[in-house]
Amino acid sequence: MEVxxxxxxxxxxxxxxxxxxxxxxxxxxxxxxxTTLAGLxxxxxxxxxxxxxxxxxxxxxxxx
Amino acid sequence: MDIxxxxxxxxxxxxFASLLKKQNREYALLLAVCAVVLILLDTLGQLEPYLTRIExxxxxxxxxxxxxxxxxxxITVSGQIASSLCKDAGENSIAYGVEIASKTAVLLAAFPVxxxxxxxxSKAMGI
Numbered sequence: 001m002e003v004x005x006x007x008x009x010x011x012x013x014x015x016x017x018x019x020x021x022x023x024x025x026x027x028x029x030x031x032x033x034x035t036t037l038a039g040l041x042x043x044x045x046x047x048x049x050x051x052x053x054x055x056x057x058x059x060x061x062x063x064x
Numbered sequence: 065m066d067i068x069x070x071x072x073x074x075x076x077x078x079x080f081a082s083l084l085k086k087q088n089r090e091y092a093l094l095l096a097v098c099a100v101v102l103i104l105l106d107t108l109g110q111l112e113p114y115l116t117r118i119e120x121x122x123x124x125x126x127x128x129x130x131x132x133x134x135x136x137x138x139i140t141v142s143g144q145i146a147s148s149l150c151k152d153a154g155e156n157s158i159a160y161g162v163e164i165a166s167k168t169a170v171l172l173a174a175f176p177v178x179x180x181x182x183x184x185x186s187k188a189m190g191i
Contacts, residue, residue, distance in 0.1 A: 002102060006080070009091070009094060010095060013091030013092075016091070017088055020087065040091075047094060050105070054104055055142065058108065058142055063138070064138045
């Protein structure tokens with residue numbers, strides 16, 4: 001089980017949260033929104049491969 | 065991975081998710097999605113060899129019903145993943161929609177078996 005993927009996602013979440021606060025405190029709310037959006041897309045691209053593998057496994061095992 | 069390690073890992077990931085939930089909720093959801101996907105990949109990977117043995121065992125009786133049963137199990141598993149993740153995100157209405165969809169899909173998958181049973185019943189009772 002690849003646990004490092006989970007730690008990567010948690011790390012990205014924490015970094016983006018800190019960046020968000022940093023940008024909001026310095027008065028750039030839009031950049032903060034952009035940073036969160038970018039982080040979200042990065043994490044989604046990482047997960048999409050695993051989700052595809054899971055659904056292929058379900059399809060092959062249960063014969064859907 | 066044995067169940068003890070898996071349980072400890074799940075609790076640890078839940079702690080991470082609750083940490084992330086304060087600032088931005090979407091990352092907690094993505095963490096939950098990733099955790100569920102990895103855990104199920106691991107368990108389905110372990111299930112794979114036994115399923116082929118079940119198919120051999122069922123070869124004696126009607127094997128066709130077994131495939132419908134497996135299909136229904138697969139549909140419920142994926143439907144349940146989607147609806148519980150939607151509930152995690154707080155979207156109960158979307159979770160309800162996915163549950164209804166998966167229930168109808170299971171019903172449609174089991175329909176030929178149901179109609180065959182009714183035929184047998186009517187023949188048995190000579191109607």
